[in-house]
Amino acid sequence: MMVHNRLGLRMDQAQGSPATLGITLFGSLQIAFDDKPIRGIASDKIRGLLIFLAVEADQPHRRNVLAEMFWPNRPNGVARNNLKQAIANLRKVLGDRENTLPFLLISGDEIQFNLESSQRIDVNEFSELLDDCANHSHQEGGGCEDCEELLKQASELYQGEFLAEFSLPDSQAFEEWALINRELFQQRAARAYRELITFFEEENELKEARKYARRLVRLTPWNEESHRILMRLLARSGKRSAALKQYDICRRITAEEFGVEPSKATKELYQNIREGEIGTIPTTSSFILSGGDGEVTPAKGSVEVKASRQAQLPLRSLLIPSVVLVIVISTAFLLWFNVPGL
Structure with a gap:
């Protein structure tokens, strides 16, 4: 009782x-x-x-x-x-x-x-699940059912941005700490979605793969690679019209956010889908999440950000820190936080 x-x-x-x-x-x-x-x-x-x-x-x-x-x-x-x-x-x-x-x-x-x-x-459980997956020993090649379950549990915990509706405007240190963690948790969630997409695609469970691809697009709408993943999955699922419509959504976002057309890779995928030539989705283990519209090279995992687009970023987009900026701010904050007398 x-x-x-x-x-x-x-x-x-x-x-x-x-x-x-x-x-x-x-x-x-x-x-x-x-x-x-x-x-x-x-x-x-x-x-x-x-x-x-x-x-x-x-x-x-x-x-x-x-x-x-x-x-x-x-x-x-x-x-x-x-x-x-x-x-x-x-x-x-x-x-x-x-x-x-x-x-x-x-x-x-x-x-x-x-x-x-x-x-x-929830955020501690989320991190523990992803850490368990990262540290789990399993054979290379093919999916790991244990990791798949861990990633699914972590993904269900991520119900929105870290402290999306909470702030302390008169505490700059707290706001910076929240911003850093918000970005880092977002990156980890995006990576988990990518891994799940790969798991389900390898199992030919395209409906489940599309579910996580849609979550990825909602999480990183400015990242063209997210749109391309969803476009490919929709096309492979026989949903050609939906895949072409997703390109229109991507084109609208790049125009509104960056003032430019979609990248060459996105346009080529669009043409392939129109002509019925559907490519395969690169494995997610090769990706690095970019803060803006980064061109991802799967073989090397490098991010190439076009200078012309970077120069045209609106202030709202510039407020989203890049991975490097997050590391710099994190290091500075932790030094201030942990060194006596500062």
Whole structure:
């Protein structure tokens, strides 16, 4: 039998164990105990603090760094006091004073989210599934059923962009951290979709392959290679009209976003489909996801971005960081975050 205690924490009367804390960060933000939304978190700033600690749970975080991150441009004493109140609010709402395994581990000047507590965080599960797939030993050539299942589970967890509807405009450090993770999770999701497309195509399950190809297009609509994959699959499935219509969609996007026509490769595929000559889809293991309309060379996995298109990118597209920019920003941020005294 499940009841609520005075803090709103759901408990099992028979065992006295806390309910599972669920944090959903892909798509709409949800923080709940056993699917029941948690009430009592005092502000978005405190939600952001919980989110950051939960995602970066592999290491402890110093109070002064957290205070500066969430309350920038405030006197040090004020910022640290705000952090103290925020932690007290979270401990009360999460019921940490009563939990055998608290959600927050506090030791001296450091705070860390406890991954041994009863919790489920979608982005952490997503990463673990993809890491398990990447580290799984299997024979080369052909599909791996274990990896296929791991990728499917990860893909179902990716229900939208990381923190798509949540922001802290007055915390630049948090916004940069969220942007970096948003881009990295997007890249990992796109790669998972590509792998699943290959698995299902090799099994001649073109309907399933098309499902993930459509997800890939929705995720990276600016990337012509995504459109070409879907065009090929539609054509191979006997849906020639739909494949040609997909080219029109791709052409409209390249015109609106970049002010140019589709690439030579896309036009050639379009002509092949019109003439009934359907090529095969390159294996996804050769791809590197580009931030814009990159030409992918399957044999080498290199990305060639036309300078003329890059020069015409609108501001909205420039806000999407490239892989290199993400690495640079990530490195700078982590150095600032982890070096004492900075």
